[in-house]
Amino acid sequence: MVSAVFHSPSATASPVVARFDTRSGYDWNSLLMAVLPPVLGLLLMVLIWSMVSMATAGSIPTPIDTAKQAIDIFSDPFYRKGPNDQGVGWNVLASLQRVGLGFGLAALVGIPAGFVIGRFEFMSRMFNPLISLMRPVSPLAWLPIGLLVFKGAHPAAIWTIFICSIWPMIINTAVGVQRVPQDYMNVARVLNLSEWKIVTKILFPSVLPYMLTGVRLAVGTAWLVIVAAEMLTGGVGIGFWVWDEWNNLNVKNIIIAIFVIGIVGLLLEYALIKIASAFTYEEVKS
């Protein structure tokens, strides 16, 4: 009956909803696809690790022994027993501090330099050959120069980080400035905007996504380089910790250090991607 349908919308609506529910249900399939492959990957790694451990007759420790050691280490990450025996937490923080300082200085120099190189063709032609020459050099090659000039291991490590993280920031910022759409610059000319307005309202927002890509690459490289730099300079730091544990023949701690380095690097990358996507505007993305 027509009237019945019109007067009882809830009665007609509910079976529809119910049918819809039973058909869709919970999407177990995609959950399985999201969880199963990564878990299998981890299991494969543990399997190969165990086989290597068996093949080397225990000189590479088993996953279980390493896990036990890790629980032990992470139960007290912030202890201090003299300058060469500190908790893993202190070592990671020391490395992060060096990366932060070196990277921060590189950003202070590199981002303005990138703007200048991108904005003025003369500067671009002047500095591009230098950048092309310096960029492929391993930053560790600069470490002796740092030791010589700054007369200390700590500033030399920061100097190395500075050198390795400055190139991606200069290059990406410069490319960003060069790729500011001509349309936007035409708008600026027609509106007769002041140089300050051009920088704040047009150049900076449109370069920002490129700049953040540079920052992300720079931090990634810096985290790679700090481990090697600290192996050479010593002191406190995750890289030195690896080297120290090698000298103590404590392979379990080396493996733990590898995981710690990996996880910290992953977190840095993830945080920077989050920041970058928050500052990227729809039309710039595409």
Add this chain to the structure above:
Amino acid sequence: MSTETLNAKFIEIDGVAQTFKTKQGSFSALRDINLTVAKGEFVTLIGHSGCGKSTLLNLIAGLTIPTQGHLLCANREIAGPGPERAVVFQNHSLLPWLTCFENVYLGVERVFGAASKSTGAASENKTQLMARTDAALALVGLTAAAHKRPGEISGGMKQRVGIARALAMEPKVLLMDEPFGALDALTRAKLQDELLDIVARTQSTVVMVTHDVDEAVLLSDKIVMLTNGPGATLGEVLQVDLPRPRSRVALADSPAYLGYRKAVIDFLYTRQAHVEKVA
């Protein structure tokens, strides 16, 4: 010069030629352009792709400087771009990180705000500037979308913000480079009607580039037809004496309208159909 002659020759283009330097040598885009636009006149530039319509518009805008000849606007040489010759760009060119309001405000602030030393007018306070921005957005019917970003509105709305930005600066001349070219036919018709209405209310002088014959006849007082490039020049100037206000529905079967339409189509597809015939 008397006001009357100034009004009749509001924009004066005198013996203008434009040559671009390319890797293959110099390329002549425009030659022997002589044209005047009266105050309050609506002029469209029409021609095939690559005939230099946009080049001519950029010259009037001052975005490029001619290699020969000179251009005058209100009896002053056009030496560079400026807010008195506002441009509505083909692809709207709104800044995606600013809201519609902020996009319009950017121009308003420059022309009427504290920074407007060059115009000599008294600078207005923030409330007045915001009122001007609101008025411009209301003029194009976008009050509701004022605080949305360009990415959140449709193509037709973006183009309307571009028009609002240009009109808000109270320009002496409104320059439009295929403003509706990227829109679908229905949206285009709607915006053309709105433009007719706005131009009638504001008494604007408009120079518009188009490739759409109906658009040209519907909107213009004068249709300037360009020959094919390279080395394009004025082929024919057609005075459109249809009474205003114009209605697209009433004009659809008006013999006068169809006559103008035929004249433009004749020029474009018979006389300028092939580059070889010109060269």
